[in-house]
Amino acid sequence: xxxxxxxxxxxxxxxxxxxxxxxxxxxxxPATGVAGVPYLFASCSGDKTVRIWEExxxxxxxxxxxxxxxxxxxxxxxxxWSPSGNLLATVSFDATTAIWENVGGDYECVSTxxxxxxxxxxxxxxASGSLIATCGRDKTVWIWEVQPGHEYxxxxxxxxxxxxxxxxxxxxxxxxxxSCSYDNSIKIWADDGDDDNWTCVQTLDxxxxxxxxTVWALSFNSSGDKMVSSSDDLTLKIWGTDLARMQSSxxxxxxxxxxxxxxxxxxxxxxxHWSREGIIASGAADDAIRFFVENxxxxxxxxGPMYKLLLKEEKAHEMDVNSVQWSPGEKRLLASASxxxxxxxxxxxxxxxx
Amino acid sequence: MTLGLINANPVVHAKKExxxxxxxxxxxxxxxxxxxxxxxxxxxxxxxxxxDPEHPYSLEQLSVLSxxxxxxxxxxxxxxxxxxxxxQHCSMATVIGLCLRVKLKHYFPPHYKVDIKVSPGSHxxxxxxxxxxxxKERVAAALENPNICQLVDECLYSNEL
Numbered sequence: 001x002x003x004x005x006x007x008x009x010x011x012x013x014x015x016x017x018x019x020x021x022x023x024x025x026x027x028x029x030p031a032t033g034v035a036g037v038p039y040l041f042a043s044c045s046g047d048k049t050v051r052i053w054e055e056x057x058x059x060x061x062x063x064x065x066x067x068x069x070x071x072x073x074x075x076x077x078x079x080x081w082s083p084s085g086n087l088l089a090t091v092s093f094d095a096t097t098a099i100w101e102n103v104g105g106d107y108e109c110v111s112t113x114x115x116x117x118x119x120x121x122x123x124x125x126x127a128s129g130s131l132i133a134t135c136g137r138d139k140t141v142w143i144w145e146v147q148p149g150h151e152y153x154x155x156x157x158x159x160x161x162x163x164x165x166x167x168x169x170x171x172x173x174x175x176x177x178x179s180c181s182y183d184n185s186i187k188i189w190a191d192d193g194d195d196d197n198w199t200c201v202q203t204l205d206x207x208x209x210x211x212x213x214t215v216w217a218l219s220f221n222s223s224g225d226k227m228v229s230s231s232d233d234l235t236l237k238i239w240g241t242d243l244a245r246m247q248s249s250x251x252x253x254x255x256x257x258x259x260x261x262x263x264x265x266x267x268x269x270x271x272x273h274w275s276r277e278g279i280i281a282s283g284a285a286d287d288a289i290r291f292f293v294e295n296x297x298x299x300x301x302x303x304g305p306m307y308k309l310l311l312k313e314e315k316a317h318e319m320d321v322n323s324v325q326w327s328p329g330e331k332r333l334l335a336s337a338s339x340x341x342x343x344x345x346x347x348x349x350x351x352x353x354x
Numbered sequence: 355m356t357l358g359l360i361n362a363n364p365v366v367h368a369k370k371e372x373x374x375x376x377x378x379x380x381x382x383x384x385x386x387x388x389x390x391x392x393x394x395x396x397x398x399x400x401x402x403x404x405x406d407p408e409h410p411y412s413l414e415q416l417s418v419l420s421x422x423x424x425x426x427x428x429x430x431x432x433x434x435x436x437x438x439x440x441x442q443h444c445s446m447a448t449v450i451g452l453c454l455r456v457k458l459k460h461y462f463p464p465h466y467k468v469d470i471k472v473s474p475g476s477h478x479x480x481x482x483x484x485x486x487x488x489x490k491e492r493v494a495a496a497l498e499n500p501n502i503c504q505l506v507d508e509c510l511y512s513n514e515l
Contacts, residue, residue: 022494046494074498077491093495119495137495166491182489214489232489267467285467285490318465320490340464 007351008291010313013333014062016053016343021046023337025078025323031085033329040065041325041335042088043343044076050090050100052107053343062345071098071109078122078167083129091120097134099150110150115142115157122167126175131155133177135165141179141189143198156198160187167217172224174246176201180215186229186239190252201252204229204239209257211237219274227255228280230269236261236282236292238307261307264290267320275326279310279348283321283336289313291348317342416440418450423473432467433458438476447477451487452496453509 026043033039039055050068055061074093081088088100088107097113097120117138124133132144132152141158163182170177177189177198185205191198204210213232220227225243230236238258246253267285274280280292291310317338327333334346413419423436435454439447451470458468471484486492496502 075494093498121491164492182485182492213485287465 011347013345018064019045019341022339026337027079028327029081029085030328042079044079046075080123082125089123091123093119124168124170126170133168135168137164155196160200172220182214216270217272221274222276230272232268271323281324283324285320289316434469436473438473442478
């Protein structure tokens with residue numbers, strides 16, 4: 001799809017209020033927004049609760065369907081749905097991960113994963129839903145195997161980062177795990193196929209054109225051959241690999257730096273998310289949301305793909321933007337979460353030619 | 355709490371004469387006046403010795419803050435505080451930074467962005483202290499930690515002694 005010739009506007013659909021503290025993160029249920037199933041996402045907050053929000057099919061307005069409280073005793077930092085959308089995992093500064101099951105619209109905590117020494121900061125499900133990764137201030141990344149009967153067995157504790165680990169994210173098609181940290185690096189972890197022997201296969205750090213400060217988030221494009229990372233160094237970095245070669249018998253193919261997007265956000269970039277159709281959204285401590293697309297005009301480009309600003313929303317929130325997430329399904333919806341305690345649902349729509 | 359004994363014999367400076375101000379310090383608009391911040395922070399007292407809670411020192415007396423250490427960009431809504439820890443290895447630096455942040459949070463509109471740093475060359479681990487003081491996730495986690503919270507509360511509470 002060609003975005004550069006189209007002009008876009010960002011329309012605020014609704015501001016969702018309910019959390020009584022900063023909203024750290026949100027996650028769209030991947031099984032919603034298609035085939036008549038109403039859109040639904042979860043948000044989590046410094047108020048120690050998780051809220052479930054659903055779009056009404058009749059009015060199009062968003063309502064809070066459930067508040068998940070009395071389980072986490074401290075900030076709920078991050079949340080993620082299993083690929084089927086049946087389970088929600090939430091991680092907290094209380095050192096635990098909770099697994100919630102949706103039973104007819106009621107959310108029941110069916111399992112609690114303990115093991116991290118202190119704050120857990122991020123959770124990710126792999127593509128098949130068979131593995132969970134968590135990370136935290138104890139500098140470790142844990143991999144848990146999903147077993148029948150809501151049992152979760154820790155199969156690996158990965159040590160390598162020298163500071164707290166801010167985020168974990170599985171590759172969208174392969175069981176390769178990515179983690180990013182306060183130590184300014186991104187680490188890539190893979191199983192050598194020999195009985196859960198997970199090792200760090202690559203480190204993307206400053207000597208490899210990596211970030212010069214905390215890496216807060218990363219996201220993959222739909223095909224999984226490119227990745228974008230966001231940092232306290234005020235840049236976004238695009239990384240690429242040769243996926244065909246990776247999946248052939250040649251084995252692991254390293255990721256390499258393709259380009260750096262700088263000069264836009266002027267405070268920490270907390271969140272970045274790549275849409276299925278190729279639009280990168282970023283949210284930062286400058287209260288702004290920005291959108292970038294690949295510049296398909298390759299003439300004269302010798303340094304690989306370049307990206308350009310598609311649109312910016314300067315005062316997207318009254319305070320820091322902590323999370324931006326594209327919706328699944330048919331619409332081009334984006335949800336953003338902020339220190340101002342609100343969540344906003346936006347639609348990115350082309351401006352009708354006049 | 356042994357933290358209090360880290361610098362048991364600090365150099366204590368004389369209190370400066372403050373110029374009396376005629377205008378209402380809170381004004382009639384939202385603009386933030388650097389003087390307002392001086393007034394709030396200069397008299398912020400810290401207990402350097404928790405076994406001697408009757409004798410807190412103000413940050414002014416300890417020369418932790420000077421008038422030049424506070425800059426405000428009202429248009430952008432940004433405040434930068436640069437403070438000087440009492441000694442090069444002062445592990446109270448992060449606690450003082452947290453106190454400054456908590457104290458300011460109570461006074462200014464929430465959309466103000468506050469950056470807190472130690473002054474250049476004033477601390478052996480300058481970069482790591484600065485990074486920690488401005489990582490809001492670490493700040494949030496620290497302020498949920500009962501021990502750290504108690505420490506900050508004691509520092510702030512001592513204002514009222």
